Amino acid sequence: MKNKIFTTLLIIIFFIIFLVFYKGLENSNIYSPNLNVEKSIPLFEAKILGENKKINSKDIFVENEFYLVNIWASWCVPCRDEHPFLMNLSKQKNIKIIGINYKDKNKDAIKFLKELNSPYQTVLSDFDGTIAIEWGAYGVPETFLIYDKKIIKKFIGPLNQNSLFELKKLTQ
Amino acid sequence: MKLFKILLVCFILINISLSKAQDNDTHSKITKNLRCLVCQGQSIYDSDSEFANSVKILIEKKIKNGENEKQIYDYLKNRYGEWILYEPNFSKNTYILWILPIFIFLIGGFVIFRLFIIKKN
Numbered sequence: 001m002k003n004k005i006f007t008t009l010l011i012i013i014f015f016i017i018f019l020v021f022y023k024g025l026e027n028s029n030i031y032s033p034n035l036n037v038e039k040s041i042p043l044f045e046a047k048i049l050g051e052n053k054k055i056n057s058k059d060i061f062v063e064n065e066f067y068l069v070n071i072w073a074s075w076c077v078p079c080r081d082e083h084p085f086l087m088n089l090s091k092q093k094n095i096k097i098i099g100i101n102y103k104d105k106n107k108d109a110i111k112f113l114k115e116l117n118s119p120y121q122t123v124l125s126d127f128d129g130t131i132a133i134e135w136g137a138y139g140v141p142e143t144f145l146i147y148d149k150k151i152i153k154k155f156i157g158p159l160n161q162n163s164l165f166e167l168k169k170l171t172q
Numbered sequence: 173m174k175l176f177k178i179l180l181v182c183f184i185l186i187n188i189s190l191s192k193a194q195d196n197d198t199h200s201k202i203t204k205n206l207r208c209l210v211c212q213g214q215s216i217y218d219s220d221s222e223f224a225n226s227v228k229i230l231i232e233k234k235i236k237n238g239e240n241e242k243q244i245y246d247y248l249k250n251r252y253g254e255w256i257l258y259e260p261n262f263s264k265n266t267y268i269l270w271i272l273p274i275f276i277f278l279i280g281g282f283v284i285f286r287l288f289i290i291k292k293n
Contacts (some may be wrong), residue, residue, distance in 0.1 A: 006286070010279070010283070013279060015271065018273070020268060069199065095214060102222075103222060103226075128226060128229045129223075129225065129226030129229070130226055130229055130230045131223060133226050133230050133251070134251075135229060135251075136251035136252060138209045138210055138222060138223045138252070139210060139222070170272065
């Protein structure tokens with residue numbers, strides 16, 4: 001009798017363990033960040049692109065206003081693709097676009113903006129990529145929509161027609 | 173006096189190199205426990221991606237600023253989630269992960285004990 005209980009218990013336990021592992025197999029092993037978490041914006045200090053002046057993030061973002069922080073680089077091809085959408089958004093008066101130039105040469109970044117026009121109100125230089133880490137980014141391009149000093153939406157990869165539509169809807 | 177000066181210089185040099193080695197140890201220990209989110213399957217330590225290199229620079233800065241391992245892990249966890257850590261902390265989401273091997277080990281031990289030791293007696 002005792003042996004029967006023991007064997008049944010053992011089978012049940014191993015079945016549970018099997019279920020746990022089997023369920024684990026269904027989980028994706030690719031990093032998929034949460035795009036809709038409301039988080040406060042990070043505090044940092046950065047150089048303004050092409051200038052020797054440093055600026056604190058506290059002086060950039062104001063409460064009750066929409067900001068779009070776009071991490072970009074002149075060497076990044078998808079950044080070129082999303083540029084027309086940023087130019088389109090820059091026409092919208094209730095949103096200010098802040099650029100973070102990621103691991104780029106100043107000369108190349110300025111040339112890029114001269115060639116394609118600048119949608120940015122301010123461009124910050126992130127020469128070693130640590131400011132992008134402050135934002136929780138892991139590549140370029142990445143875009144954050146900010147309202148009331150909080151990140152309300154994150155766009156990974158280049159902006160497209162759908163994200164432009166979503167941004168316009170969110171900022172209305 | 174001359175000997176004393178030489179000894180003093182040696183002492184300072186050894187101390188500097190020891191503290192540098194300690195910093196390097198902490199740096200590699202932390203980066204080996206972080207998952208590269210761009211090239212998954214590699215640690216930040218092994219990876220040479222732009223993301224991994226930026227994280228390495230940031231960790232170096234944080235160590236220089238006197239932050240400890242836990243503070244650095246918390247900082248990165250806050251931005252990228254538990255997924256960035258190879259060795260996740262004990263929490264409600266990870267308790268099965270931590271307890272299951274011990275549980276299996278205990279059951280295994282119990283089975284061996286019952287089957288071989290008790291039966292032998």
